[in-house]
Amino acid sequence: MRMVDVADVTRNIKEMCIEANHFLAEDMDEAMKRALQEEKAPLGRQILCQLQDNLKIAGEDMIPICQDTGMAVIFMEIGQDVHFTGGSLEEAVNEGVRQGYVEGYLRKSVVGDPLIRENTKDNTPAVIHYEMVVGDSVKITVAPKGFGSENMSRVFMLKPADGIEGVKNAILTAVKDAGPNACPPMVVGVGVGGTFEKCALMAKKALTRPVNEHSEIPYVKELEEEMLLKINETGIGPGGLGGTTTALAVNINTYPTHIAGLPVAVNICCHVNRHAVRSL
DSSP, X not given: OEEEEHHHHHHHHHHHXXXXXXXXXHHHHHHXXXXXXXXXXXXXXXXXXXXXXXXXXXXXXXXXXXXXXXXXXXXXXXXXXXXXXXXXXXXXXXXHHHHHHHHTTOOOOOBSSTTTOOBOSSXXXXXXXXXXXXXXXXXXXXXXXXXXXXXXXXXXXXXXXXXHHHHHHHHHHHHHHHGGGGOSSEEEEXXXXXXXXXXXXXXXXHTTSOTTOXXXXXXXXXXXXXXXXXXXXXXXXXXXXXXXXXXXXXXXXXXEEXXXXXXXXXXXXXXXXXXXXXXX
């Protein structure tokens, strides 16, 4: 049994909230630079250049790469041989978010009740997903999610007979309906299978997979490549102003499902697709 003090969780999440909101992850940085090289439309290239200027200024002046610093989504992969000491893990996670957003001067965007809508003033509570895994390590992924793109999320409860063509149509429908509202070039996270809530969680987690990595399942890898091509053929382009780079990646996760269903969730993220990952 390995002991992990929750104070270490708090400290790391605080730092990760600040890091994710000021700097692109390495995979996203490479993808954005590649997009600038490959974009064929003059206006599309101009928009991508402006986005690069924004990222440069944000890094140099330590200001957020987007004014919407998101609602903190935290994925915790916890080894079953880990024991947390020093207090409540959930309180420690939220304390890390609180410190990160308050001390990092990040915009506080969370309201304590969805209808009363009084701001909590520290961006808590976070949305936390726990997963128990083999081993004695803890992997933390902090993924602040802005709501320009989050509001473009879709869940489709397809019939099994809709098959893979139905999945393709669902993905394209979500992207076309989103248009410029998701701040393209976007990353498209997709969950296929499971249940209503499982496919949505898979789509969210798919956004944290490096954009230069494909699914290990051959047909899913082919589907990711095909959908990226089709999305970029829509002409939505950078900023929604036209071009050949509407998406940087399509990441698809799958899971077994019921004989009577084919759930599909599409969770789109804007060009910053913020995520920071650490292991304790």
